[in-house]
Amino acid sequence: MNALSVQGLTKHYPGFTLDSITFSLPRGRVMGLIGSNGAGKTTTLKSLLNLVHPDSGTIEMFGKSFLENEENCKQNIGVVLGEIDFYDQKKLDTVTAVTKRFYSKWDEKAYEKYLEMFELDPQKRVKDLSTGMRVKYMLALALSHNAKLLILDEPTSGLDPVSRDDLLGLFRKLVKDGERSILFSTHITSDLEKCADDITYIKGGKLLKSAEKSAFIKHFDYLKKPDEKTGLSLEEIMIRTERRSYDV
Numbered sequence: 527m528n529a530l531s532v533q534g535l536t537k538h539y540p541g542f543t544l545d546s547i548t549f550s551l552p553r554g555r556v557m558g559l560i561g562s563n564g565a566g567k568t569t570t571l572k573s574l575l576n577l578v579h580p581d582s583g584t585i586e587m588f589g590k591s592f593l594e595n596e597e598n599c600k601q602n603i604g605v606v607l608g609e610i611d612f613y614d615q616k617k618l619d620t621v622t623a624v625t626k627r628f629y630s631k632w633d634e635k636a637y638e639k640y641l642e643m644f645e646l647d648p649q650k651r652v653k654d655l656s657t658g659m660r661v662k663y664m665l666a667l668a669l670s671h672n673a674k675l676l677i678l679d680e681p682t683s684g685l686d687p688v689s690r691d692d693l694l695g696l697f698r699k700l701v702k703d704g705e706r707s708i709l710f711s712t713h714i715t716s717d718l719e720k721c722a723d724d725i726t727y728i729k730g731g732k733l734l735k736s737a738e739k740s741a742f743i744k745h746f747d748y749l750k751k752p753d754e755k756t757g758l759s760l761e762e763i764m765i766r767t768e769r770r771s772y773d774v
């Protein structure tokens with residue numbers, strides 16, 4: 527069964543249209559969402575969570591309509607989108623106490639484990655955390671209510687290489703039992719070489735390709751030069767795809 531199924535997701539902004547995005551994420555897999563700046567990655571993630579209202583499209587989570595089962599679905603997803611500025615002056619302990627009231631399956635032991643793993647001091651205030659520590663804190667919250675689907679907007683972008691590698695390792699561990707799935711957007715294509723099973727590529731609001739990683743790379747073989755024998759890296763695929771449009 528798919529953890530997530532997105533059909534014809536469309537959102538119009540003045541000067542930008544997210545145009546009928548369709549993809550699905552099977553259980554137990556990590557999907558990377560890629561695209562250049564302004565391609566529509568964040569809009570896709572926010573629209574599928576109904577944080578911005580899509581103009582059309584259907585979203586199913588765990589086989590059920592997200593809109594018709596929003597509260598239930600939300601218990602089963604962990605989301606890291608943008609900042610937590612709202613709570614800037616508060617201590618982590620306080621933010622956690624507010625957050626955990628929303629989740630029936632809150633796991634205090636898991637939360638303590640992630641605080642330790644991410645070396646987070648619960649007495650610190652949100653405003654005193656570095657960018658990377660904020661991401662880690664938001665992830666700790668997302669991971670502590672037994673979420674079956676994690677939706678993460680650029681979770682690795684503020685992290686140092688070691689923390690990034692740790693996090694990617696953690697992603698692989700989280701999906702290993704086949705119960706959890708992860709959808710995350712990133713600009714760091716090497717993260718996806720390491721950790722993604724599937725890749726979804728959006729360009730100018732349109733879906734270019736969504737496929738299992740090796741099939742995805744094969745699909746872009748037409749971008750190879752005659753002397754290139756092996757498949758292109760994800761970075762080369764992006765660079766050549768985005769550059770081609772400047773050339774014409």
Ligand SMILES: Nc1ncnc2c1ncn2[C@@H]1O[C@H](COP(=O)(O)OP(=O)(O)OP(=O)(O)O)[C@@H](O)[C@H]1O
Nearest residue numbers: 539540541542561562563564565566567568569570
């Ligand atoms: N609330 C909004 N009102 C109007 N336009 C918006 C709004 N939010 C996003 N957009 C526009 O939608 C387009 C896609 O933005 P989005 O943030 O989804 O891109 P992205 O792929 O996440 O980019 P980045 O990699 O730079 O974060 C951009 O042109 C942006 O200006």
